[in-house]
Amino acid sequence: MMAKTVTLIDNQTGEKYDFPILEGTQGPDLIDIRTLYGKTGYFTFDPGYGATGACESKITYIDGDKGILQHRGYSIENLCDKSNFLEVAYLLLHGELPKQTEYAQFHAEIMESRLINEQLQFFFRGFRRDAHPMAILVGVVGALSSFYHGAFDLHSEENRLLCCRRLVAKLPTIVAMSYKYSIGQAMLYPREDYNYTDNFLYMMFGKPEHKFKMIPEVVSALDKIFILHADHEQNASTSTVRMAGSTGANPYAAVSSGISALWGPAHGGANEEVLNMLKSMGSVDDIPQYIKRAKDKDDPFRLMGFGHRVYKNFDPRANVLRQSCHEVLDALGMKEQPLLKLAMELERIALEDEYFIERKLFPNVDFYSGIILEAIGFPSYMFTPLFALARTAGWTAQWKEMHEDKTSRLCRPRQLYLGETAREYIPMEKR
Numbered sequence: 001m002m003a004k005t006v007t008l009i010d011n012q013t014g015e016k017y018d019f020p021i022l023e024g025t026q027g028p029d030l031i032d033i034r035t036l037y038g039k040t041g042y043f044t045f046d047p048g049y050g051a052t053g054a055c056e057s058k059i060t061y062i063d064g065d066k067g068i069l070q071h072r073g074y075s076i077e078n079l080c081d082k083s084n085f086l087e088v089a090y091l092l093l094h095g096e097l098p099k100q101t102e103y104a105q106f107h108a109e110i111m112e113s114r115l116i117n118e119q120l121q122f123f124f125r126g127f128r129r130d131a132h133p134m135a136i137l138v139g140v141v142g143a144l145s146s147f148y149h150g151a152f153d154l155h156s157e158e159n160r161l162l163c164c165r166r167l168v169a170k171l172p173t174i175v176a177m178s179y180k181y182s183i184g185q186a187m188l189y190p191r192e193d194y195n196y197t198d199n200f201l202y203m204m205f206g207k208p209e210h211k212f213k214m215i216p217e218v219v220s221a222l223d224k225i226f227i228l229h230a231d232h233e234q235n236a237s238t239s240t241v242r243m244a245g246s247t248g249a250n251p252y253a254a255v256s257s258g259i260s261a262l263w264g265p266a267h268g269g270a271n272e273e274v275l276n277m278l279k280s281m282g283s284v285d286d287i288p289q290y291i292k293r294a295k296d297k298d299d300p301f302r303l304m305g306f307g308h309r310v311y312k313n314f315d316p317r318a319n320v321l322r323q324s325c326h327e328v329l330d331a332l333g334m335k336e337q338p339l340l341k342l343a344m345e346l347e348r349i350a351l352e353d354e355y356f357i358e359r360k361l362f363p364n365v366d367f368y369s370g371i372i373l374e375a376i377g378f379p380s381y382m383f384t385p386l387f388a389l390a391r392t393a394g395w396t397a398q399w400k401e402m403h404e405d406k407t408s409r410l411c412r413p414r415q416l417y418l419g420e421t422a423r424e425y426i427p428m429e430k431r
């Protein structure tokens with residue numbers, strides 16, 4: 001069979017150029033333009049990289065039109081229903097679901113790595129008490145590189161895996177410590193009798209002098225939130241981790257740059273913004289006024305938790321969380337919580353509104369995760385750190401894949417230069 005190609009015709013010169021078409025196992029084919037500049041002298045222009053495939057990947061597949069999200073071929077609904085976060089982290093890193101012995105070993109290694117070097121605790125004291133925990137995470141996760149840089153060997157598969165496991169294991173500890181620091185409570189050490197997610201809840205909300213009450217529905221809902229945020233293909237923060245990692249940078253520093261990218265309100269900061277928006281609304285009567293503002297082109301306000309760059313029909317993660325949201329609020333006896341009522345009413349009104357229907361703006365994962373996390377007791381400024389904790393599984397898997405991929409290169413986009421052309425320097429006194 002003849003290889004598929006696409007022909008580019010330069011209308012200025014009449015010259016024709018053939019480019020190969022690359023076929024994935026699912027999703028649209030891609031035009032391989034790696035030789036474009038060499039053959040034609042042109043670059044491509046694609047701000048935001050919306051039409052650019054920057055890498056080969058076998059980790060996550062998204063079909064935004066159909067609302068499909070799969071990790072290594074398993075649907076997100078299936079994983080949320082049957083799996084747990086640590087198993088999903090293993091799947092992302094290794095490509096296959098673990099056998100019992102493999103899971104037991106992975107679990108033991110993660111549990112073993114949850115502690116951080118005692119010295120790292122002193123880093124926290126350098127931050128103001130009111131520092132945003134994302135700022136603390138950027139600093140402290142980046143600082144992990146100073147503890148492990150000497151022994152780091154990018155070319156050893158075992159060493160790469162070790163870095164990934166350490167990051168997945170330590171993020172809950174660092175996130176919980178940043179919270180305890182912000183409220184002036186004692187930082188707690190991980191407990192041997194708890195697993196990944198329950199231990200995180202304990203480190204967040206436990207106190208040394210109290211017995212901690214674990215609520216299974218809460219553990220399960222949080223674990224689902226972690227699964228739902230574990231990876232999402234080449235999003236802004238993952239691309240940032242890949243870009244930083246493509247220089248050969250230390251993986252802890254690369255993940256720290258991903259945390260920075262995640263912080264923004266157009267990405268990981270959105271669920272915090274959802275809660276802030278709901279709280280500022282106050283009552284159901286205020287909803288029409290906010291909807292009006294969201295539609296007004298002269299008003300920068302957007303309905304937070306609605307819309308997605310990739311999902312244009314529905315966000316499959318939002319569907320899972322919608323159900324989970326009701327379960328948790330039931331278990332906590334918070335069904336009549338005013339904020340949830342407000343959120344449900346906002347969802348109903350927005351879904352019936354022409355503006356939102358026409359633009360295919362549906363509630364995204366952040367809309368529901370914000371409500372669940374608030375009900376569990378997380379302050380809204382901790383929402384994005386939780387996202388970072390979960391996404392560390394994806395960042396590390398993508399970073400590892402990049403270093404094992406023969407086609408990957410140093411990331412270095414080009415530009416359309418619109419500045420001044422060459423000119424002479426004029427001495428200051430003559431300007």
Ligand code: ACO
Pocket residue numbers: 265266267268270294295301302303304305306307308309310359361364365366
């Ligand atoms: N409220 C009101 N109008 C909106 C919203 C919104 N939340 N989102 C998009 N629109 C409108 C735009 O104004 C635009 O209208 P126009 O065609 O009349 O100009 C149209 O819908 C398309 O919007 P774009 O900005 O082109 O859509 P894009 O795909 O670039 O944006 C984004 C996606 C950034 C997520 C956007 O929908 C948004 O800002 N949503 C709110 C923030 C949010 O919830 N982010 C979380 C994303 S999920 C995640 O990161 C896990």
